[in-house]
Amino acid sequence: MSRDDLSTERDVSAMSTVSNTTFTERPPDGPVTLTDSGSVSPSVISRWNPRELLLTMLFLAPAVAGLGAFVIFPLFQAVYLATMGSDILGNPTRFVGLQHFAELLTPDFGAVLLRTAGFTLIVVVAGVVLPMALAVPLSQRLPGMRVFRTLFTLPFAYSASAASVVWLLMLNPAMSPVNWLLQLAGVSAPGWTTDSGWALVTVAGVTVWMVSGFNLLVLAAGLAGLDEQVLEAARIDGATGVRNFTSIVLPMISPSLFFVIVTTTLTALQSLGQPQVMTDGGPNGATSTLVYSIFNQAFHNNNSNYGLASAQGLVLLIVGVLLAAVQFGVIERRVHYR
Amino acid sequence: MRTKLGLLACAVAAATAVTACSSAASSGTSPSAGDGLSAPAAGALDGKGETDITFWHAMTGTNGETLKKLTDQFNAANQGKIKVTLAFKNNYDDTLSAYKNALKGGELPDLLQVYDIGTQFMIDSKATVPAQSFIDVDKYDVSDIQPNIAGYYSIGGKLYSMPFNTSMPLLYINKDAFTKAGLDPNKPPTTLDEIKADAQKLTVKDASGNTTQYGFGASLYGWFLEQWTAVAGAQYCNPDNGRNGRATEANFASDNNVKLLNWWKDMVGSGLALKLDSDTKNGDSAFVAGKDAITLESTGSLGDFTKAGFQVGTGFYPKINASDAAGPIIGGASLWIVGKGKDDAHKRAAWEFVKFLETKDSQATWHTSTGYFPVSKGALDTAVDKQWVANKPQFQTAITQLQSTKVTTATQGCLFGVMPQVRKAAESAMQAAVLQGKDAKQALTDAAASLTQPIKDYNDSVK
Numbered sequence: 001m002s003r004d005d006l007s008t009e010r011d012v013s014a015m016s017t018v019s020n021t022t023f024t025e026r027p028p029d030g031p032v033t034l035t036d037s038g039s040v041s042p043s044v045i046s047r048w049n050p051r052e053l054l055l056t057m058l059f060l061a062p063a064v065a066g067l068g069a070f071v072i073f074p075l076f077q078a079v080y081l082a083t084m085g086s087d088i089l090g091n092p093t094r095f096v097g098l099q100h101f102a103e104l105l106t107p108d109f110g111a112v113l114l115r116t117a118g119f120t121l122i123v124v125v126a127g128v129v130l131p132m133a134l135a136v137p138l139s140q141r142l143p144g145m146r147v148f149r150t151l152f153t154l155p156f157a158y159s160a161s162a163a164s165v166v167w168l169l170m171l172n173p174a175m176s177p178v179n180w181l182l183q184l185a186g187v188s189a190p191g192w193t194t195d196s197g198w199a200l201v202t203v204a205g206v207t208v209w210m211v212s213g214f215n216l217l218v219l220a221a222g223l224a225g226l227d228e229q230v231l232e233a234a235r236i237d238g239a240t241g242v243r244n245f246t247s248i249v250l251p252m253i254s255p256s257l258f259f260v261i262v263t264t265t266l267t268a269l270q271s272l273g274q275p276q277v278m279t280d281g282g283p284n285g286a287t288s289t290l291v292y293s294i295f296n297q298a299f300h301n302n303n304s305n306y307g308l309a310s311a312q313g314l315v316l317l318i319v320g321v322l323l324a325a326v327q328f329g330v331i332e333r334r335v336h337y338r
Numbered sequence: 339m340r341t342k343l344g345l346l347a348c349a350v351a352a353a354t355a356v357t358a359c360s361s362a363a364s365s366g367t368s369p370s371a372g373d374g375l376s377a378p379a380a381g382a383l384d385g386k387g388e389t390d391i392t393f394w395h396a397m398t399g400t401n402g403e404t405l406k407k408l409t410d411q412f413n414a415a416n417q418g419k420i421k422v423t424l425a426f427k428n429n430y431d432d433t434l435s436a437y438k439n440a441l442k443g444g445e446l447p448d449l450l451q452v453y454d455i456g457t458q459f460m461i462d463s464k465a466t467v468p469a470q471s472f473i474d475v476d477k478y479d480v481s482d483i484q485p486n487i488a489g490y491y492s493i494g495g496k497l498y499s500m501p502f503n504t505s506m507p508l509l510y511i512n513k514d515a516f517t518k519a520g521l522d523p524n525k526p527p528t529t530l531d532e533i534k535a536d537a538q539k540l541t542v543k544d545a546s547g548n549t550t551q552y553g554f555g556a557s558l559y560g561w562f563l564e565q566w567t568a569v570a571g572a573q574y575c576n577p578d579n580g581r582n583g584r585a586t587e588a589n590f591a592s593d594n595n596v597k598l599l600n601w602w603k604d605m606v607g608s609g610l611a612l613k614l615d616s617d618t619k620n621g622d623s624a625f626v627a628g629k630d631a632i633t634l635e636s637t638g639s640l641g642d643f644t645k646a647g648f649q650v651g652t653g654f655y656p657k658i659n660a661s662d663a664a665g666p667i668i669g670g671a672s673l674w675i676v677g678k679g680k681d682d683a684h685k686r687a688a689w690e691f692v693k694f695l696e697t698k699d700s701q702a703t704w705h706t707s708t709g710y711f712p713v714s715k716g717a718l719d720t721a722v723d724k725q726w727v728a729n730k731p732q733f734q735t736a737i738t739q740l741q742s743t744k745v746t747t748a749t750q751g752c753l754f755g756v757m758p759q760v761r762k763a764a765e766s767a768m769q770a771a772v773l774q775g776k777d778a779k780q781a782l783t784d785a786a787a788s789l790t791q792p793i794k795d796y797n798d799s800v801k
Contacts, residue, residue: 087799088462088755089438173614174624183548193620194613194773282616283558283769284776301758302434302459305792 075317081310090304100311108285109293113315115200116269116290122204123211123268128260130208131216136245138216139223149220156213160273167206168193168278193279196286203274203287210274211267215260222256223249227338254335262327269320290316375464377471377689378682383419389687390421391448396433396671401503402426404707412694420687422449430456430671431758441465446676449688451502453671454490455757458580461498462755462800465678470496472675472689482698482714487668489745493581493753499672500692503704504711505636506736507565507666509656513649515540515551515631526632526653529660530601533632537610540631554605555612555630557621558772560765562634563590563598564667564751569657570594571664571748575760580753584797588754588789590764591782594658599771599778601658606772613773616765636669637736641709644730652735665743667751670710711736755796756789763789 082100084092103109131152138149155163170178171192179189192202226249234248250257272291275281281288281296288296290312298309383389397405409422427433430453440446441463452460460466469491473480480488480497487501513523519539527533537553544550556562567574572592575585605611612630614621618639625633626646634655635643643650655666673695675688694700698716705712706726717723718737727733743749754760767785770776 085795085799088459088796089441091442093799168617168620172623173612173620174627174629188548191613191773193617194615196774280616282766283773284766284781286774299435300431301762302431302456302756303759304438 078310078313078317081306082314084307086304086306088304090306092306096307100307103308104311104315109312111285112288112290112293113319115286115288116319119200119204119207119271119287119289120265120268122201123207123271124261124264126204126208127211127215127264127268128257131212131219131260132257134212135216135219135223136249138220149216153213153217155209156217158210160210160271161277163206163210164274164277167202167209171202194283196283199279199283199286203271203278204268206274206278207268207271211264215264218256218260219253222253226252251336252338255337258327258332258335261331262324265323265327266320269316269323290319374680374685375467375471375677377467377475378686379475380686382682382686383690386683388418388421389683390423391684391687391691392423392425393688393691394425394427394433394436394447394450396427396429396451397503398426401708401710404704407707408695408700408703409691412691415694416690420690422687422691434459437463441678446679448676448680448684449691450674450676451671452499452674454669454751455761457491457498457672458753458755458757460674461493465676466499466674467677467685467689468496468498469500469675469692470498473497476689478693482716483696484711484713484715484740485745486665486740486743486749487711487713489750490668491672492750499674500696501668501672501713502670502695503708504668504670504713505638506668506711506740507562507634507636507655508640508736508739509653510625510633510635510639510643511651511653512625512628512631512646513651515628515648516651519631523649523651526651527656528654529657530598531660533656534601534605534610537605537632541610549609551628552612552630553610554632555614555621555624556634557614557618558616558765558768559618559621560616560761560763560768561636561669563595563764563768564761565655566598566658567592567595568667568749568751569655569664570659570662571746573748574752575754579747579750581747581750585752585754586793586797588760588763588786588793590767591779591786595782596779598658599768599782602768602772603775603778615773616769637711637733638709640730640732644732650732652732654735654739664746664748665739667749668711668740709733711740754793755800756792759792760789 081092083095083097085094085096085099087093134152138145138152158166170176173179173191173194176189176192178192182189190198193199230252231244231248234244239248270291271289272295275287275289275292276295279287281292294309294312294316297303297305297312393409395402395405406424409424413421425447427436430451433450434452434456437446437450437452446465472478483501484504487504488497491497491499491501509526511523511526516523516536519536521536521539527536533554540551540553541549542551564574567590570592572594573579573589576587576589577583577585579585602611606613612624614624618635621633622635622639622642624630625635626643628646628648640650640652673692675685675692677685695704696713698712698714698720701712701714701717702720702723704710705717706722712718712723718727727737752760763785764782767781770781770785771778
């Protein structure tokens with residue numbers, strides 16, 4: 001059972017306790033008598049009290065204003081724009097109905113979605129496994145581990161554009177240090193950004209490098225918080241090595257792991273700087289992900305096709321909601337909260 | 339009540355010369371009256387005190403510093419009359435985006451710098467004063483402007499914006515590598531066949547079979563495809579490169595360009611050319627590092643190339659066929675004077691500043707400090723410029739190339755409202771053919787076809 005379910009149950013029981021006590025303390029006349037279900041909270045009693053109402057609205061106002069301005073309004077604006085054609089400045093000028101959505105039913109856009117899925121998969125799998133592989137040895141209490149932990153966490157401080165530029169230099173076809181090392185090892189370097197097969201992997205690789213630092217931090221913290229008693233009990237029971245890791249350690253850090261998976265998925269879905277700076281969506285669209293495509297339609301190359309971009313944005317929203325539903329509905333069931 | 343408010347709003351709008359209600363309020367009157375898009379007389383600044391104008395530009399590094407220097411010079415000479423404030427807008431794309439947003443409701447600059455491929459869009463934005471209007475009012479002598487450069491920004495014989503920073507494509511060679519390979523370093527290749535023949539001698543492999551120097555290596559930059567097309571004397575878009583009426587169709591899927599991409603594919607496939615993407619920075623560093631011996635780049639890269647550890651030579655932009663007789667198109671950016679919502683003094687002040695930037699002395703400073711091609715013919719005859727060219731004899735190639743290129747619709751270049759998208763699509767086709775091994779004809783045809791709808795949508799929306 002998930003933490004949410006548990007906490008809800010706890011809240012409900014707490015509430016009923018409160019209402020029960022209220023019942024015994026208050027005289028049985030007044031509005032309470034109207035509801036005899038027994039699980040009504042006391043706030044219902046004063047729900048229409050003007051003073052309370054005013055206070056409630058006052059407290060809600062900042063949150064609603066923020067949510068309205070930055071979430072609800074843009075959402076409706078996107079729906080509106082998605083049904084409009086625009087002039088050369090991007091002003092919505094004519095109603096086009098579902099035309100922009102019809103334009104999405106092409107093999108090209110299908111390829112964009114598929115590419116986004118592939119990109120996200122690479123980033124999430126590598127971006128979680130790699131920091132995990134680093135975090136486990138780093139959690140050993142050995143001298144110098146603090147230094148390594150700090151070093152491995154540093155990529156976290158890079159912005160997408162800065163990281164992309166640095167990696168472009170690292171993989172520059174003329175003087176790439178990476179290619180030089182590969183050549184020393186007798187491997188001929190691939191066309192990192194020119195080979196369509198490699199371009200997506202390269203861009204995903206840079207994203208993995210960027211998310212690894214933060215993920216390492218979270219996973220290392222999870223490992224540091226492990227209960228020594230449980231580990232000792234497991235040792236006494238004879239759990240060692242891989243078995244110890246998969247049956248004891250992994251379930252115990254599963255909340256951190258789940259958090260890392262969710263945030264990395266979102267980061268991967270929203271990546272723009274990496275494909276924009278490193279490949280500009282190329283070669284021939286091979287690294288054009290969903291967000292790059294939205295950016296391309298709305299702002300790139302003097303485009304102002306806000307209609308099509310908004311339609312694609314709504315697709316991104318649906319993809320995000322579906323993924324979140326899967327992650328919270330399926331994966332979180334396996335997460336063990338203490 | 340509502341109608342009254344509407345009338346009041348229209349009255350206010352009309353009084354402040356905002357065009358918002360003009361269609362309702364002044365239907366039938368001529369569009370030039372009061373739309374603010376014609377040049378004011380020379381006396382517009384008289385008795386106005388100091389007129390402050392803002393100039394949006396996208397010049398970085400040395401270019402930005404030189405622009406600042408010229409602006410300071412102008413401000414000092416016009417103290418109490420005109421003051422130009424520079425506003426840096428990151429890059430050409432951002433400058434144009436900012437302009438678009440300002441048109442939708444914001445503060446417009448008095449003057450802005452727009453890249454070559456934004457020309458048709460700027461005309462269609464209907465908020466600028468054509469340079470021709472000032473030229474006519476002032477009887478300004480345009481004979482000093484290089485005709486090929488003015489040609490790009492002229493449509494129907496009317497100059498819309500004043501050319502400023504101008505560049506041109508050239509062929510660059512590593513002279514040391516040429517000598518080592520037994521080739522004449524003073525005879526750069528001029529055609530595809532010659533590049534291939536030279537590249538065969540220039541490609542060097544080490545003992546283990548790794549290529550240490552490729553014969554050829556150029557970025558798959560969309561601009562280059564426009565240049566090859568122009569050198570062949572062909573139109574990049576129909577009809578007439580959009581120079582006589584609106585272009586309706588991209589025309590780059592020509593047999594010539596198919597031949598070019600097949601050649602390029604073959605060069606990369608047979609190991610004679612370095613595989614590069616469309617990022618010219620990668621192409622530049624490969625050439626400077628000696629990774630390839632022949633490359634294509636704009637005149638703007640000459641300064642960086644001459645700092646490389648070898649002798650650099652230049653040649654005319656190569657031809658696809660030996661019989662191709664036209665020349666390349668100029669690139670760069672030009673200056674647009676904003677008319678919408680501006681009073682006569684501001685328009686006039688912007689024009690005075692533009693005129694200053696176009697003078698032969700300003701252009702000589704600009705050319706020798708930045709490497710951009712001077713817009714003014716006279717600039718090339720100034721002492722400072724002559725000395726600079728003597729130090730950089732490679733630049734003489736660019737001057738000769740420009741002077742030997744006849745102005746035709748082919749060498750004026752293609753105009754589209756969606757030209758940035760067109761360039762990007764052509765670039766994708768180049769990548770598809772050379773990097774992905776797709777059929778060149780198919781790649782170019784698909785790219786041209788993908789543009790049909792955006793071109794039509796754009797043209798329909800400005801009718």
